[in-house]
Amino acid sequence: MYKKLLGFLLIQFFSFGLFAQEVTVKDSSTGENLESVTFNSNHPKTSAITNKMGVVDLSNFKDARKIVIRMLGYETLTLSYSQIKELGFKLFLTPDNTSLNEVILSASKWEESKKSVPNSILTFKPKDIVLANPQTTADLLTNTGKVFMQKSQLGGGSPMIRGFATNRVLINVDGIRMNNAIFRSGNVQNVISIDANSIQNTEVILGPGTVIYGSDAIGGVMNFYTLAPEFSSDKSQYYFGNVMSRWSSANNEKTLHFNLNVASEKWAFVTSASFSDFEDLRMGNHGPDAYTRPDYVQTIDGVDEIITNDNRERQVASGYNQINFIQKIAYKPNAFWYFKYALHYSTTSDINRYDQLLRRRDGNLRFAEWYYGPQEWTMHHLKIKYSKGNKWFDKAQFNAGFQQFEESRHNRNFNSLTRNSTIENVDAFSINFDFIKKFGSKNRISYGVEYILNNVNSTGFQRNIETQEQSNAPSRYPDGARWQSLAAYLQYENKLSEKFTFQSGIRFNQIWLDATFDKTFVNYPFDKTNINTSAFTGSLGFTYLAAKNTALFYNAGTAFRSPNVDDVGKIYESTPGNLVVPNPNLEFEYAYNTEVGIQQKIGKSISFDVTGFYTHVIDALVRRNYTLNGESTIEFQGEVSNIQAIQNAAKANVYGIQAGLNVELLPYLHWKTNANWTKGEEELDNGDTAPLRHAAPFFGDTRLILKLNKWTTDLFLVYNSQVKAEDLAPSEVEKDYLYASDANGNPYVPSWYTLNVKSVFKLNETWSFSSGIENITDQRYRPYSSGITAPGRNFILAVRTAF
Structure with missing residues (x-):
């Protein structure tokens, strides 16, 4: 009996010893288990990472005197194994209110510390996304507090960054460039094709990113990283996933999202799907009457009639629905190779x-009628990573993408039987090879090559809605146009000391554009265009850690945007009475940029950042009056219009300040503020200057964030200053139907604010509930340059379950 009892106690002792080697890591503010916390030790040389439950096995760390424990957004811990044991194998990480220690990918395409990067880079983490609970990715960017969003319709969102937008800012999805040859200078809505519910992390470079990313990255680069397949850490197989359902009242949104990860040691699969249905949007009750919807057109028995809107706050015909799907397959045969295919x-x-x-x-x-047909986007993505170093590189990665874009436009004048339609299809193929090599502990280079090919197919037709008879009409773009880019880049980083890091880069880009113009409907004085141009861009910058909690950075660089098919070959009505026609003689526009910034942490409770920037653009591609065959007007689709074209006809200057403040009032209560001021001017034909169209008004947000155990609540104020009539760009003055009128009857944008609250309650590891009220005071406002009035008071409910 004694032996049995002793054996039982020994079994219990060893079982406890084994169990005790499992460490649980939690958030010190909320008590939430933390996934993806890394543990690293040099003696013994080993590493580990916490699982979904925040648990990690430290069996291999016994006797380690120095274990470095890190997670993005949290203060780093350095403990010995014995110290972890004394803490009862339970660790609590403290949220880091400064971004100095964040690890980012966007600056060089490789992981690096943010404090070594001489750029302003905005990060938006999974917790931020869950709390923001956005309807679309456009709304997600708005919630960052540093990106301004324009909307021409509910199904839209065109980001403005530091005075630039549309084809002067770049969108990347999992490292693949989304910008294509028909991205226009007018508002671009492609960002909504990215499913906000599948985004794992977002990084936005505020300012030029041309050296790494090429054409279009003048104002900024938006990098969206979607759900990545996760592997099993051992030979076991398991699966996990999430289901989310959301409803909001302002447009009676109904969204359902599902994702599933299947994991084994060498194979991993991710499936993600979302469906959203949005009905007509209701605006607020307090604001300018000019924003209301007094009437609308309805076709009854083939006859157009103007109907009085019985609810002027309902924006009739604004609703739509959307489907998103992602499938990823990853294979990791060994420690050196990684393969991933994504659809x-x-x-x-x-x-x-x-x-x-x-x-x-x-x-x-x-x-x-005036509507876009379905906006359809398909992307096939193959990624290969190799991490066995040699004399040429330490790591290498290959990305190949094939994208298909389809968009169409359809319009019919009131009481006309003729509907005008254009359909555009773009096939976009891209290949990237990227490498990184370290030389000692202080020097590293990243380099790569890129090839891009875009083929554009465009058709136009007219249809009689009564007889259904169809006839040919001008296409929006030259059918069969081709845009190509070949580039190589090199970026060098030297850590001169523990405090000072120097970084520089250079890129060479060769661009080809070929297009043949159809003269059936318009007698152009040219037949085709063949653009063959090249551009060098470079950057130079440094970061200086003046003290433990103080980081300074400075960078200067150049950027460019090559004319694309939209610039060269488009024909369309831009504003009432103005028709834009092709211009085959365009050159790239070139930008010179400089910025300086500081990030400062004061004690453990206060941190702030301030960045000042200035960008000068020469040979800017702008819309100006033009002539065809000596004529300045043209009759097109039954309308006599003034002729305009995109031309290298201006210089532009943009400058401003971005600032942020974070105060820890209590360990569980934080106050955050973002403020953005931008001023932009462009040169006119007569030498005068005018406000730049995409320079947003002063905007910002102020947030009070409460974190208590299972609750996280965000009470926040969003605000925009007014834009006076004299501060509107000429192209905006032409669209006076979008704006309120001042005392003199001139269009302007009134200032506005919204008071909002959002909250997340995590019941347990399986269930969480989100709720919120946007625009609590029911303000009626329309953001600058937007065509649709923003939502009024909006109640939001969402439930998530993990399995």
Whole structure:
């Protein structure tokens, strides 16, 4: 009996010893288990990472005197194994209110510490996304507090960054460039094709990123990293996933999202799908009457009729629906190789171009119909990583992407039987090889090559809605146009000391554009264009850790944007009475940028950052008056219009300040503020200057964030300053139907604010609930340059379950 009892006690002792080697890591503020916390030791040489439950096995760390424990967004801990044991194998990480220690990918395409990067880079983490609970990725960017969002319709969102937008800012999805040859200078809505519910992390470079990313990255680069397949840490197989359902009242949104990860030691699979249905959007009750919807067109028995809106706050014909799907497969045969294939697919219903439906002619609504056909995007992505170093590189990665874009436009004048339509298809193929090599502990280079090919197919037709007879019409772009880019880049980093890091880079880009113009409908004085141009860009910067909690950075660099098919070959009505026609003689626009910034942490409770920037653009591609065959006007689709074209006809200057403040009032209560001021001017034909169209007004947000055990609550104020009539760009003054009128009857943008609250309650590891009220005071406002009025008071409910 004694022996049995002794054996039982020994078994219990060893079982406890084995169990005790499992460490649980939690958030010190919320008590939430933390996944992906890394443990690293040099003696013994080993590493580990916490699982979904925040648990990690430290069996291999016994006798380690120095274990470095890190997680993005938290203060780093350094403990010995014995100290961890004394803490009862339970660790609590403290949130880091400064971003100095963050690890980012965007600056060089490789992981590096943010404190070594001489750029302003905004990060948005999974917890931020869950708390923001956005309807679309456009709304997600708005919640960062540093990206301004324009919307022409509910199914849209065109980001403005530091005075630039559309084809002067770059969108990347998992390292693949989304910008294509028909990204326009007008507002671009492609960001909504990215499913906000599948985004794992977002990084936004505020300012030029041309050296690494090439053409278009003048104002900034938006990098979206979607759900990545996760492997099993041992030979076991398991799966996990999430289901989310969300409803919001302002447009009766109904969203359902599902994702599943299947993991084994060498194979991993991720499936993600979302469906959203948005009905007509309701605006707020307190604000300018000019923003209301007094009437709309309805076709009854084939006859267009103007109907009085019985609820002027309901933005009739603004609703739409959307489907997103992602499938990823990853294979890791050993420690050196990694293979991943991903399929992204997004499609929408028809989306009414709401701002165009507001236009009037002779007092009546001009259009009976103006809508985009389904915005469809498909991306195939192959990624290969190799991490066995040699004399040429330590790590290498290969990315190949093939994307297909389809978009269409359809419009019909009031009481007209003719519907005008154009359909565009773009096939975009890209290949990237990227490498990184370290030389000692202080020097490293990253380098790579890139090839991009875009083929554009464009058709136009007219249809009689009564007889259904169809006839050919001008296409929006030259059918069969081709845009190509070949580039090589090199970036060098030297850690001169523990405090000072120097970084520089250079890129060479060769661009080809070939297009043949159809002269069937317009007698152009040219037949084709063949653009063959090249550009060098470079950057130079440094970061200086003046003290433990003080980081300074400075950078200067150049950026460029090569003319694309939209610039060279488009024909369309830009504003009432103005028709944009092709211009085959364009050169790239070139930008010179400089910025300086500071990040400062004061004690453990206060941190702030301030960045000042200035960008000068020469040979800017802008819309200006033009002539064809000596004529300045043209009759097109039954309308006599002034002729305009995109031209290298201006210089532009943009400068401003971005600032942020974070105060830890209590360990569980934080106050955050973001403020953005931008001033932009462009040169006119007569030598005068005018406000730059995409320079947003002063905007910012102030947040009070409470974290208590299972609750996280965000009470925040969002605000925009007014834009006076004299501060509107000429192209915006032409669209006076979008704006309120000042005392003199001139268009302007009133200042506005919204008070909002959002909250997340995590019941347990399986269930969480989100709720919120946006625009609590029910303000009626329309953000600058937008065509649709923002939501009024909006109640949001969401439930998530993990399995």
